[in-house]
Amino acid sequence: MDYRGKYILAPMVRVGGLPFRMLAAGYGADITYGEEIVDHKMLCCERVENEALGTVDFVDKKSKDIIFRTCDAEKHRVVFQVGTADAVRCLKVANMVAGDIAAFDVNMGCPKSFSTSGGMGSALLDKPELIHDILTTLRRNLNIPVTCKVRLLKTCGETVELSRRIEKTGVSALAVHGRRVADRPRDPANWDGIREVVSALSIPVIANGDVFDYSDFQRMKDATGASSVMVARGAVWNASVFRPEGMLYWEDVKTEYVKRCIEWDNNVHWTKHTLKAMIMHFSNVEFSEGKALTRCKTLAAVADVYGLQSYYRELDVARGGSGLSRELLFLT
Ligand code: FNR
Known part of the structure; x- marks a missing residue:
């Protein structure tokens, strides 16, 4: 997986299932993230090859709910995003899915209490040792790229320091959502904050926040110097945002x-x-x-x-x- 020059569909809970990822890819998304799936939930699943649909399903053994569905056509571009607070559990999940996906990402940005109360999502941002433990464990044991997605911290200096620590773990790329934990979605994303991270790192940075139009991808790349750009809400509102020819109705x-x-x-x-x-x-x-x-x-x-x-x-x-x-x- 090459993280340079890519336009990326962001991870989105209850949106980023296989149909939405295939839709976005059909319009031009180069890389498509699945929604965050919590490690405990995945560990209750078994892998099932669904011949009728041509998919690989990770199915909850008790409820029979499909927790993650993917297919061959997206294998080279789909990123599995995990919600975790534990390196061993996280690695178990990664080993379950590694053969069916292109890359494995750890969510370190979700500010919602369902994530942070379990020490996951943005709660990890205060625990650099745990971040190090999770990412180095994944890196040592997986043959596919490992990445993580963070938010900006309170100060630029803190964000840069944490990003450098993350880079040292050997991750293939770092996605940065240009908002702090306390910011609301309507607050403008801080592209300058992302630029500071880009300047401090050598690995590709994926810039995220406030892309609503195809032209915004290049504008964000120019403003931040990021290697790639990721879009969430802009894609929900119109998934054809990825079309170079312009959005469809x-x-x-x-x-x-x-x-x-x-x-x-x-x-x-x-x-x-x-x-x-x-x-x-x-x-x-x-x-x-x-x-x-x-x-x-x-x-x-x-x-x-x-x-x-x-x-x-x-x-x-x-x-x-x-x-x-x-x-x-x-x-x-
Ligand atoms: C999100 N976001 C998100 N982030 C993440 O890392 N894992 C996730 O599962 C989700 N889920 C999610 C669901 C929905 C409906 C939205 C709108 C957002 C955050 C998202 O990936 C992105 O970082 C922010 O929305 C900022 O990007 P935009 O919306 O300004 O392009």
């Missing part, structure tokens, strides 16, 4: 997303969550589309909302009636 992108969800038999709750995040930026989820989505209990019902019933049925028949057909039985 967002309603069409949304329909394409539903098609990808049908294609990869996405979890209906995740599908609805992502669609609502897309809708919220342009409209109001209280309007008829949002209400219709709320009522959907199956992916077939979601397909119906977007006029994709025949697409759904065609795929189901082509697969010889896999899991999708079971949903149809509920409907009829």
Whole structure:
């Protein structure tokens, strides 16, 4: 994996499943991160090759929920992001998925209490020894690139010091979200802060924060000197942000997303969550589309909302009636 000159889909909980990653890649994303998955959750999973879909699924042994789904077509660009506070657990997860992914990333930026209360996400930023332990353990034992994603610390000096320590662990790249833990998403990202990190390191830095348009990728590269640029919300609002020719109409992108969800038999709750995040930026989820989505209990019902019933049925028949057909039985 080369981290230079890349436009990257950011990790996003409940958004960055296989359909969204494939959608973004179809529009030009070079590297696509999966959502953060907590180590404990992954360790309850087994690896299953899903022949009907052509995917590799990591399935919770008890609940049978699919925790991580990937496929061959994205193997060279998909990054698995873990939520962890323990080097041994983290390595166990990495060993489970290493053969199916392009790189392994540790989340060190999530400020949400579900992450920090377990010592994960941004809670790691106060523990440089633990960061060192996790990253060196991964580096010593894995044959794929290891990276991590951090936020800016309170001062520029502190951020640079921590980044240098991270670089010494041998990671292949460092992603920097240009906000501090206390900042809110609406606060502007501090591109100058990212530039300071870039100047201090030799490894590729992936700059993240406030990319909403294709031209922003180059603007951010120029402003920060970063090797690569990563986008989160801009991609949710319109995944065709990666298209050099310009963005497509967002309603069409949304329909394409539903098609990808049908294609990869996405979890209906995740599908609805992502669609609502897309809708919220342009409209109001209280309007008829949002209400219709709320009522959907199956992916077939979601397909119906977007006029994709025949697409759904065609795929189901082509697969010889896999899991999708079971949903149809509920409907009829
Ligand atoms: C995020 N972010 C995030 N970060 C991370 O490291 N792991 C994750 O799982 C998530 N999940 C997530 C979900 C959603 C819906 C959003 C909007 C964001 C943070 C994200 O990757 C990124 O760092 C920030 O959103 C800043 O980038 P943008 O939005 O300014 O491009």
